[in-house]
Amino acid sequence: MRASRLLSLLLLLQTRGRMTAAELSEELEVSVRTVYRDVEALSSSGVPVYADRGPAGGYRLLDGYRTRLNGLTAEEASSLFLAGLPGPAAELGLGEVAAAAELKLLAALPPEPRSHASRMRDRFLLDVPGWYRDADDVPHLGTVADAVWEGREIRMVYRRWGPSEVVRQVRPYGLVLKGGSWYMVAAPDDAPARTYRVARVISVEVLAERFARPEDFDLADFWQAYSADFRDRMYTAEATVRLAPGAEGLLRVTIGTRPVDTALADAGPPGEDGWRVLRLPVESVRHACWLLLRMGASLEVLGPPELREMMASTVSELAAVYGAGAPASLTRPAPR
Structure with a gap:
């Protein structure tokens, strides 16, 4: 454990330059006294750590000193490859640079971390855009x-x-x-x-x-x-609804996980029929109607009145289209 902490301290000084004992203790999550002991241990082992006195002082490495030790574990090396996003890197004009860096990192790793990193790259893929939409066109x-x-x-x-x-x-x-x-x-x-x-x-x-x-x-x-x-700015209205048992997952997909989970946590126990009354944040009455219609008969809007009326009016219009016997395509004359 201490060896790992000493390596972290060394790499912090190498990457960030001068750091105070308080800053190092915060980064390493140890006491300032422990930092003093660790710095002394590094100095005793031959690492050129120097202390600058004064208000702007702190610990630093001798100018030009760098260690070639990266100290990456197999899991740490694997996580770096999981974080690589070839699509965004290419959009930033760094596709070839990122690929070259990946090859260099693989070549520099010992056999075991290299094997872990290769498996991570082969078996996990991050695809940023959501379903049913493409990434933005960003020429600039x-x-x-x-x-x-x-x-x-x-x-x-x-x-x-x-x-x-x-x-x-x-x-x-x-x-x-x-x-x-x-x-x-x-x-x-x-x-x-x-x-x-x-x-x-x-x-x-x-x-x-x-x-x-x-x-x-x-x-x-x-x-x-x-x-x-x-x-906070997006959700400017609130809808009171009755939700059928087992429909929580569909509501999360429709409204969003966070607002639905908050509404479920604030709701009372379900009624005898298993339905629960929820208070949902929504953007507007019209937007809520458009969203909540997706829930079908598994959700009933109780309020506000204008939302309930809009839901009922929309359902009536749909019934006029779909509920009058044969499909409209069979009863209407074909266009000339």
Whole structure:
């Protein structure tokens, strides 16, 4: 256990440079006193670890020192190949680079981790886009990615919802792949960061101006907060429904796992007939009607009244189409 921790400490210093004892203790999840002992052990074994004094001090390796030891276990090496996404890498213009890196990593691994990694690559595949849809067409993704990497501002023509187009000059902080769609997190002048769907970028120009990325900006934290806020903004209404026993799985597919599980947890016990009353968050009455019709007779809408009336009206219209004896295609004259 300690040998693994010493290796982790060494690799942290090698990859991140100077780190304080407090930062190392947080990363390694040990006490500061343990960090002191581990650093002393590394130094005694010949690793050139130096301590810089003062407010900006910390531990660092001698300039130019690098270890060739990667310390990867078989499981760790396998996980790296599972994380490889050839499709997105190719969209970013890194397909050949990613393939070359994979070959080099395989060649550098000892026999056992190499065998595990090869089996992982052969037996597991990550397919990002959802069913019944293709990934977005993103012809300008490579240009946007270059601007993100180089820290350069871009000027783009962007298609908003609807037919309108706008010109925006932004500072691109990062790219996120969500459900087969690429999103750019960028900040316009004197405004907080927001998201832009890269597929809606009609044209883009990388500007000469460089920008300083905010030190406190974290892409993962931003996206997590944005996603939570998006869900809160999306669900602006609520529907009260009766759900038949055994229909929970279909409702999860229809509405989404998280809102359905929350509604089930907040619901009371089922009635004598096994049906349960749930309060479901929905985007709007019209959108809820479109979704809940998929549930057929396994769900009854109790409220709000306008949603129940819309459901009843839609069902009546369907009954007029399908419930009048012979199919319409047999009773209507053929078009001339």
